[in-house]
Amino acid sequence: MPKVTIARHILAANEEVAAEVRQRLAAAGVRCINLMSGPGAGKTTLLERSIARLRGRLAIGVIEGDIETSLDAERMEAAGSQVVQINTRGACHLEAHMVRDALEALDLQRLDLLFIENIGNLVCPAAWDLGEDLRAVVVCTTEGDEKPAKYPQIFAAAQVLLINKLDLLPYVDYDLERVRAQALAVNPGLQVFALSCRSGEGLDAWCDWLQTFAVRPSAVPAQAGPVSQEEGAAS
Numbered sequence: 001m002p003k004v005t006i007a008r009h010i011l012a013a014n015e016e017v018a019a020e021v022r023q024r025l026a027a028a029g030v031r032c033i034n035l036m037s038g039p040g041a042g043k044t045t046l047l048e049r050s051i052a053r054l055r056g057r058l059a060i061g062v063i064e065g066d067i068e069t070s071l072d073a074e075r076m077e078a079a080g081s082q083v084v085q086i087n088t089r090g091a092c093h094l095e096a097h098m099v100r101d102a103l104e105a106l107d108l109q110r111l112d113l114l115f116i117e118n119i120g121n122l123v124c125p126a127a128w129d130l131g132e133d134l135r136a137v138v139v140c141t142t143e144g145d146e147k148p149a150k151y152p153q154i155f156a157a158a159q160v161l162l163i164n165k166l167d168l169l170p171y172v173d174y175d176l177e178r179v180r181a182q183a184l185a186v187n188p189g190l191q192v193f194a195l196s197c198r199s200g201e202g203l204d205a206w207c208d209w210l211q212t213f214a215v216r217p218s219a220v221p222a223q224a225g226p227v228s229q230e231e232g233a234a235s
C-alpha cells in the first residue's frame with residue numbers, strides 16, 4: 001500500500017474522533033480554538049495575558065500540549081484557569097484522541113472558551129483536526145518575516161493570524177506589512193492581529209474579538225472547515 005494512502009487512513013480516523021470532540025464541546029456550549037506556532041512565538045504568554053484581561057468576562061480553559069514537562073500548565077494554573085497538560089513524549093503535534101481524553105479532566109459546564117495550545121511546530125499541526133471551531137497561528141518578530149511564504153499550509157488552514165512581539169520591532173529586521181501580505185496571499189480570509197504580550201499593545205482588540213467569538217459566534221467572520229486530508233501527510 002503506498003505510503004500516502006496509509007497517511008490518509010490515519011487522518012480519516014482522526015477526523016472521526018475530532019467530530020466527536022466537536023460535538024461534545026458544542027453540546028456543552030464551549031467554543032474551542034486550536035493555537036499553533038513555532039516554538040517560542042508566545043502562545044503561552046498570549047494565553048496568560050488573555051486570561052487575565054478576560055477574567056470575569058469569560059471562563060477560559062486550556063489544554064496544554066508539550067513534548068515534555070508541565071511548565072506551561074503550571075503557568076495556566078497560576079493564571080487561574082482550568083488546565084490539562086498533555087505530554088506527547090516526542091510526537092510533534094497533537095491528535096484528536098489526545099484532546100478527547102483530556103476533556104475528561106475538565107468541567108466543561110464551567111467553561112465558555114477552550115484553548116488547545118498545540119506543540120511548537122509550523123508544519124504538521126496543520127494537518128490534524130482536533131475538533132476545534134477555529135485555528136489561530138502565532139508568529140513573532142524575532143523569527144524572520146518569511147514564515148507565511150515558507151510554511152503556507154498552516155496559514156492556509158487557519159482563520160486567525162497573530163503577529164506577536166511588536167515591542168521588539170526596533171531591534172530586528174522584520175517587515176510587518178510583508179508578513180501580512182504573504183499571509184493574505186496564502187489565505188485572503190485570515191483575520192490578522194498585531195500585538196505585543198509584553199507592552200500590551202493590540203491586546204484589547206484581540207480580547208474584544210475573543211469575547212465576541214466566544215459568546216456571539218454568528219458575529220465573527222465565517223470560518224473555513226477543517227483541512228482536507230489531502231493537504232497534509234501524517235508525520
Ligand SMILES: Nc1nc2c(ncn2[C@@H]2O[C@H](COP(=O)(O)OP(=O)(O)O)[C@@H](O)[C@H]2O)c(=O)[nH]1
Nearest residue numbers: 039040041042043044045046164165196197198
Ligand atoms: N519581548 C517580548 N517577549 C515575549 C512576548 N511574548 C512572549 N515573549 C517571550 O517569548 C518567550 C516564549 O514565550 P512562550 O509564551 O513561552 O512561547 P510558546 O513556546 O509559543 O508558548 C518567553 O520568554 C516570553 O516571555 C512579547 O510580546 N514581547
Ligand SMILES: [Mg+2]
Nearest residue numbers: 043044072117
Ligand atoms: Mg507554550
Ligand SMILES: [Zn+2]
Nearest residue numbers: 092093124235
Ligand atoms: Zn507532527
